[in-house]
């Protein structure tokens with residue numbers, strides 16, 4: 001079976017949860033086997049039921065008072081205990097903070113080869129052969145896993161959702177798990193209602209070419225109209241024009257939206273390292289020789305301050321004609 005680690009986001013399943021189920025279902029099909037989904041922590045049944053639409057054949061919901069606060073060692077123990085009672089040949093995780101904290105521990109525990117941050121399905125599953133981007137997207141590496149079991153972490157938004165309705169069984173298990181080794185003193189929850197950058201399908205980003213924080217209004221309006229998250233290059237965050245949480249790139253967040261809009265961003269390799277997994281890159285830059293155009297799928301040579309209002313008008317018109 002393929003074990004899909006389905007992340008529980010405070011009692012809810014999100015797109016990332018369904019995406020990893022979809023991805024596991026596709027690998028299970030290649031391997032002629034089934035998907036065992038695992039959800040840790042309290043969550044309503046109606047949330048769990050949704051997973052039957054994404055190819056999860058057997059779902060295990062593990063509860064324990066020791067699953068709070070999140071401690072990767074305790075979570076690894078829970079996943080391992082469930083895996084030991086099932087014939088697991090492959091484990092798949094979303095390549096976010098939680099997945100990246102558990103996946104290597106599972107790989108060590110099961111002596112499984114691990115391929116992290118992939119964006120596509122394997123070419124074959126026996127042995128696991130998979131191609132992934134390396135060197136900040138400048139090259140591809142074809143990787144073969146020689147161990148009996150494999151662990152994969154998948155970039156969020158890179159595979160998408162594939163509906164595969166199946167009959168799903170749900171088993172609820174209370175596990176005896178070790179105490180977490182950490183205590184959370186304070187938690188600051190983001191209540192801005194904004195779409196988290198790493199989960200956004202569309203990201204609208206600005207660089208130093210935007211000239212200053214006072215010019216961000218149109219960029220934010222464009223993002224709002226598209227239901228997009230906003231991002232920025234590192235100098236923009238360093239200058240304090242935008243919050244550090246929006247900085248993408250080698251030293252910032254690594255994202256994989258469907259569309260990445262880059263306004264006034266030169267396209268330095270350190271920036272591209274964080275956005276090269278985007279399905280489409282749309283760049284607006286005044287300099288026709290800016291390196292961003294080498295990686296952009298669509299490019300507009302022009303002044304971002306003139307192009308943005310035109311794009312806003314175009315989206316508004318499209319929305320009006322749709323309604």
Ligand SMILES: Cc1cc2nc3c(=O)[nH]c(=O)nc-3n(C[C@H](O)[C@H](O)[C@H](O)COP(=O)(O)OP(=O)(O)OC[C@H]3O[C@@H](n4cnc5c(N)ncnc54)[C@H](O)[C@@H]3O)c2cc1C
Pocket residue numbers: 206207208209210232233234235236247248249250251252263264265266267268269270271274284285286287290302303304305
């Ligand atoms: C170790 C290291 C790590 C780094 N990590 C990161 C990282 O994680 N993320 C990151 O972003 N950077 C990172 N950097 C910095 C990176 O090298 C670049 O300096 C940075 O990405 C440049 O930001 P920028 O494109 O906003 O600014 P600039 O390079 O100044 O580019 C501005 C662009 O705007 C264009 N422009 C100007 N006016 C307009 C206009 N009116 N309309 C349209 N276009 C216009 C210009 O033609 C230019 O291409 C790192 C650097 C190092 C050394």
